[in-house]
Amino acid sequence: MAHTLTAGFTKTHPGGASIQGELGLPIDTHSVTILFGPSGCGKTTVLRSIAGLERPESGLIRCGDDVWFDAENRICLSPQRRNIGFVFQDYALFPHLTIRQNIGYALRGTPAGEKARRIEEMIERFELTELDRRHPWQISGGQKQRVALARALVRSPRLLLLDEPLSALDTTLREEVRDELRGHLRKIGIPTILVTHDREETRLLGDQLVVMDKGRVQQSGPVEHVFKNPVNHAVARSLGVQDKNAGGRASDDARPKPPNHTP
Amino acid sequence: MDWQAIGLSLRLSFCTTLILVLLGLPLAWWLAQTRWRGRFLIEAVVALPIVLPPTVLGFYVLMAISPRSPLGMFYESWFGQRLPFSFQGLLLASVLYSLPFAVQPFISAFTTIDRRFLEASWCLGESRTRTFFRVAIPLAWPGVLSGIVLSFAHTMGEFGVVLMVGGNLEGVTRTVSISIYDHVQALDYHTAGQTSLMMLAFSFAVLAVTYSLQRRFVHAWPTR
Numbered sequence: 001m002a003h004t005l006t007a008g009f010t011k012t013h014p015g016g017a018s019i020q021g022e023l024g025l026p027i028d029t030h031s032v033t034i035l036f037g038p039s040g041c042g043k044t045t046v047l048r049s050i051a052g053l054e055r056p057e058s059g060l061i062r063c064g065d066d067v068w069f070d071a072e073n074r075i076c077l078s079p080q081r082r083n084i085g086f087v088f089q090d091y092a093l094f095p096h097l098t099i100r101q102n103i104g105y106a107l108r109g110t111p112a113g114e115k116a117r118r119i120e121e122m123i124e125r126f127e128l129t130e131l132d133r134r135h136p137w138q139i140s141g142g143q144k145q146r147v148a149l150a151r152a153l154v155r156s157p158r159l160l161l162l163d164e165p166l167s168a169l170d171t172t173l174r175e176e177v178r179d180e181l182r183g184h185l186r187k188i189g190i191p192t193i194l195v196t197h198d199r200e201e202t203r204l205l206g207d208q209l210v211v212m213d214k215g216r217v218q219q220s221g222p223v224e225h226v227f228k229n230p231v232n233h234a235v236a237r238s239l240g241v242q243d244k245n246a247g248g249r250a251s252d253d254a255r256p257k258p259p260n261h262t263p
Numbered sequence: 264m265d266w267q268a269i270g271l272s273l274r275l276s277f278c279t280t281l282i283l284v285l286l287g288l289p290l291a292w293w294l295a296q297t298r299w300r301g302r303f304l305i306e307a308v309v310a311l312p313i314v315l316p317p318t319v320l321g322f323y324v325l326m327a328i329s330p331r332s333p334l335g336m337f338y339e340s341w342f343g344q345r346l347p348f349s350f351q352g353l354l355l356a357s358v359l360y361s362l363p364f365a366v367q368p369f370i371s372a373f374t375t376i377d378r379r380f381l382e383a384s385w386c387l388g389e390s391r392t393r394t395f396f397r398v399a400i401p402l403a404w405p406g407v408l409s410g411i412v413l414s415f416a417h418t419m420g421e422f423g424v425v426l427m428v429g430g431n432l433e434g435v436t437r438t439v440s441i442s443i444y445d446h447v448q449a450l451d452y453h454t455a456g457q458t459s460l461m462m463l464a465f466s467f468a469v470l471a472v473t474y475s476l477q478r479r480f481v482h483a484w485p486t487r
Contacts, residue, residue, distance in 0.1 A: 053385075078385065079385040079386045080389065086382075088379050092377070092379040092383040094383070096402060105387050105397075106387035108389070152386075155388065
């Protein structure tokens, strides 16, 4: 219990759509949990609620022994106090700051020597040496992603959250950056939750898989296990695999490929 | 040329702008961020000076600061002097009169900021106040500069409110616009013309320099 992130909550959007998040993942070992589902199924809302950027109406979110959200006791820790790293869909790098300043943004108050050392470490690890004096609009999509990772990781968060980190890239670049991202995620050793609607990404990047549909968690477990044993037709269809219960194959074309954006 | 009036107008504009930046930035930030339903009421109050005749605004300010009003009595007991027909009274009226010219550009600048930049800063551990200074102000800078220039220029040119609240006391409340009006009334077209020309040149120079700086150094940051 002490070494898991557990979340069970309900968040209703002003439009009326209700999202139920139910997650449990280990936070003492490194693993990448994929939050998978079609566009609009509520996976980004779940991620944002874990980050503290959305406030659910009911439920509980605990990280280890810390209560992050408890509707009954009116506890809702701000994002500042959760010590998370968040990588946004289009990275949200501060346009008025250079790459170096972006990476060092979270280190205000850190002694100058220590700050420079940690920024340098990130710049080296993410191969940004040539770019550190440029601004975000002067670098490519793949480079932006590396800067966003470096910025999120510089203060060693206890949890890394990535919201569709590859969807802002064009198709040709996506594969290359995906492989790069896989390498980085293996190396950083921080438990990670990654939101995506891409099956390839899910298989290549994830250890654990949580499949969502229509605002509910449908199934969770190790990635390959879920791909081989979908619990219902909705999961099989969104993963594009055979639904053993129904005996037929859910075609890849059964559902149009969702657009990049999720609310 | 009425140098004393020019000096007084500059001093009044400077003080008004300074107060408007200190009051207007937090107010505009709050208005741009809040989801409070009554927000439109505050926005309407802030915008009132745009539609009200200056004499109406001046009349109410004069009533509000008169020695028999609570504010007037409080000020007199605290500072030992009266607000009407004083520089301080004029300053108060100017701040109210120029409020929308500062706050509205500030609000539009703040509302154009992509919320994700603010959220990114919060997730990096920075408080809302720090985020305001480190992210919101730099990203809204062109709009903030517009608000500063507009409120300065607007205060330099005000006439009706000054006449109502400040009157025409040489060196205390006689601003450039009052001085020009005075000289025309006294048929001293020569002095009025000189002061007017000076005002025209000054205003043009300030605006030209601002726009040139804005174009060269302060551009809206590309966000992609």
